[in-house]
Amino acid sequence: MTAAAATAAGGGRRRFEPPARDAVAADCFDHPLFAGMAAFGDLLQAAVWPSVRSLDARLALPGKTLVAQDAALLADGLHYEARIAQGRIATRAGNWHDLFNALVWARYPQLKVALNAAQCRHMATVPSGQRNRAQAALTQFDETGVVVRVRDPLVLAAWDAHDWAALFAPAWWQSGSIAIAAVFGHALMEQALLPGRLLVGKCVVVQGDERAACIEVVANAIDAGTVLDDPLQLRPLPLAGVPGWHDVQDVAFYGNADYFRPLREGRRYPPPLHTAGSVDG
Known part of the structure; x- marks a missing residue:
């Protein structure tokens, strides 16, 4: 948009x-x-x-x-x-x-x-x-959206707490416990034309294995009106923290609280969507 x-x-x-x-x-x-x-x-x-x-x-x-x-x-x-x-x-x-x-x-x-x-x-x-909260959420996802696939509930627990050191542990990304299924937001792509820019994706999370199935689940949920009722439902993901997505990813980088922001008091995220056959654990 x-x-x-x-x-x-x-x-x-x-x-x-x-x-x-x-x-x-x-x-x-x-x-x-x-x-x-x-x-x-x-x-x-x-x-x-x-x-x-x-x-x-x-x-x-x-x-x-x-x-x-x-x-x-x-x-x-x-x-x-x-x-x-x-x-x-x-x-x-x-x-x-x-x-x-x-x-x-x-x-x-x-x-x-x-x-x-x-x-x-x-x-x-x-x-x-006029616009309601759902329209704002839909627009944010359209502009800056990322679909993230997870397999391990421990990953979500770290994300829920904004425990960025744990969330961006290379072992989780290398094992496929968490992965980017799709960078969807076209504004993110535009801003990434400036290398090194510290971008934040607004995410819908799916528990599942197949990338295409995760994307389909998100599309179906949007169509059914069961997601994106409010911008606060979108999980922020500092994309430069993804292993291999930024030149220097040392302790000082992950300690930048202006980018890797602590969890706001009272902030809660919705549970992930699920692909057919996916289970917790």
Whole structure:
């Protein structure tokens, strides 16, 4: 949702200014945060921007068309989400945020469709120009969302307590006790164009084994309205703490309480979703 780009993924309020296309080094996209975008490397690394028309033809989104966000389009007076529900995704040419948004539509269409349907349901229940807590949660997940897969409840206990030293223990990540199933938020990708930026993902957690099944469970839960009722339901994950995701990950780095923030008094997170056949323990 392009209007939400003004909010920095790390929780700030200043508008993020991405680098120019020719200022982004090709190896930027080797970072694990961009792993889900590997199939679109040419669109990210080419010297020139793809046109909205050519991007639409390349991605061929089922039931959706990328359309240039210009004065003629905006003259219809429709809300961004309402227009998507009609099949048109407003897209700005030469814009990193909207390019990543389009690529996420191609990579994770089930999540995008579910989020749009949920936004439209809520829009129908609140006065024009207003937003409820669920809409804020849906937007945060759309912009900065990460789907995390877990197997070991001890991992969740550490996360519940913001015990970052335990959560980011390399052994847990190497064994698959916890893993990133999908970096979904297109604002995260935009901000990751500046290497070394300390980003925070807003996570929905699934207990299960298969990445695709975890993503499907999240999409189904959004569609059913059983998740994302409030932004506080999203678990923050300081992504630079994931083993191998930042250049220097020493004791001093993990001791930065401005980034690895302690748990606020009274903060509680929801239990994980479950894929079919997954069990606790």
